[in-house]
Amino acid sequence: MLSPSTLQIACSHCNLRELCMPVDVTARDMERLDTLVTTRRRIRRGAALYSSGEKFNALYAIRSGFFKTRVTTPDGREQVTGFQMAGEIMGLDGIVANQHTCDALALEDAEVCEMPYDRIESLSHEVPALQTHVHKIMSREIVREHGVMLLLGSMRAEERVASFLLNLLQRLHARGFSEAALVLRMTREEIGSYLGLTLETVSRTFSKFAEDGIIEVKHRQVRILDSQALRAIVNAGAGR
Amino acid sequence: MLSPSTLQIACSHCNLRELCMPVDVTARDMERLDTLVTTRRRIRRGAALYSSGEKFNALYAIRSGFFKTRVTTPDGREQVTGFQMAGEIMGLDGIVANQHTCDALALEDAEVCEMPYDRIESLSHEVPALQTHVHKIMSREIVREHGVMLLLGSMRAEERVASFLLNLLQRLHARGFSEAALVLRMTREEIGSYLGLTLETVSRTFSKFAEDGIIEVKHRQVRILDSQALRAIVNAGAGR
DNA sequence: CGTCACGTTGACTAATTTCAATAACGGTGG
DNA sequence: CCACCGTTATTGAAATTAGTCAACGTGACG
DSSP states (O other), rough: OOHHHHHHHGGGGOOOOHHHHHHSHHHHHHHHHHTTTOOEEEEEOEEEEEOOOOOOEEEEEEEEEEEEEEOOOOOOOEEEEEEEEETTOOOOOGGGTTTTTTTEEEEEEEEEEEEHHHHHHHHHHHHHHHHHHHHHHHHHHHHHHHHHHHHHOOOOOOHHHHHHHHHHHEEEEEEEETSSSEEHHHHEHHHHHHHOOOHHHHHHHHHHHHHHTSSSEETTTEESSSSHHHHHHHHHHOOO | OOOOOHHTTTTOOOOOHHHHSSSSSHHHHHHHHHOOOOOOEEEOOOOOEOOTSSBOOOOEEEEOOOOOEEEETTTTTTEEEEEOOTTTTOOGGGTTTTBBSSSSEEESOOOEEEHHHHHHHHHHOOOHHHHHHHHHHHHHHHHHHHHHHHHHHHHHHHHHHHHHHHHHHHHHHHTOOOOSSOOOSHHHHHHHHHHTTTHHHHHHHHHHHHTTTSSSETTTTTEEHHHHHHHHHHTTTTTO
């Protein structure tokens, strides 16, 4: 029988299960998967879940909260590589060289499920569905990054910002939030770094969208008045 | 005993082995890994190894030749996501949804080793070193893309071009080619797409580097006169 | 030896960054 | 509870970078 604390972190009882875990799994395999997550970790707003250079030990599934990942160079260049929310997996960058190559920072108080990598490897061996799932998660991240490259390489500022908003909305909606409003967890500067723009350009673009009646912006509260217009902005720029 | 044709495509006898395959493998496991590659495929210059939308079946290891990968959107936007050379693995994007999400096009006549994905999955199950290796390959691709995001999001044109040249040189050098010269296999337009610049800017930047005595450019032949200067250009721009 | 794709270069334009000033919050402590 | 301070955000004007449009070369290849 499961102890209360084990039960508390059992994936089989987690409402985020469909986001993190393979779906078509026998009861017996699910029981095994429940041993994947050894600990929950709380991360305070502003703190790092892991940092570049640290030894890689585990992957993390976000239980609650919001993160950014960023790469930095020795000479001080910096790039936000993504914003992560509940159900998403972090730490994949560390596998190749057994050490992390980016920082994961909590943008609000957060909780993550720690999955030791050696355990993932051995369990994958026993549970083929997990092996497939890990491959899919990594492949999904590669495809996501292709999308970011497309954004950074071929879109102008308005297209990038519209694309960014639509992406956040879509992911929040998949988690049961409204499609018509969102609260930004990050600063204009962080958005700018992610989008390859300055914070001023991000701010100006928000203002322009607001003037055009597409969104309403009050600090970090954004209300979407015309999501179709956002889509049109993204698509309009095709052919550069 | 191995037949001539099997032997011909055996990884154990391939001089690119260290690039594609796990290194610390028993003789017995190596024998198994030799069954991974079922076919060699020749791809003509300009032809696609796979295209976006096609069913995903296999990963490919480049045996010879040079590829580009690109993503395209329905509305005609396009972004080159990478240039691949001997020993590198292509097709990882297809795993997540069982279909390819980008095009892989040969920039010169090429030969690839086809590794059916279902075979990779079942063999990974038997040979842990292969499982680890697949994870590392995917993680490496994620880290590579972080680097591209840094380039696209934070570098100016000269920094991007310098960074591009250094990256190519380093990878070619790892394959036994000179550090002081290279032949570009792609057009200025393809370089521009990859770097988020127009072909004119790429051309002008090459010309400027040549004027400054950093490189010599004759069509697609590039000679590196001062690689330290290239490194300096990349590092100089830190702090945007 | 002509044609076509590729590459270079110039002049001009547009987009974004930079610099600067001001405003609005949010958290903290009196 | 309110005032203050530092951080975050907005906005304007000038500067800069890269893009666009256009003309011209040049090579490779049939």
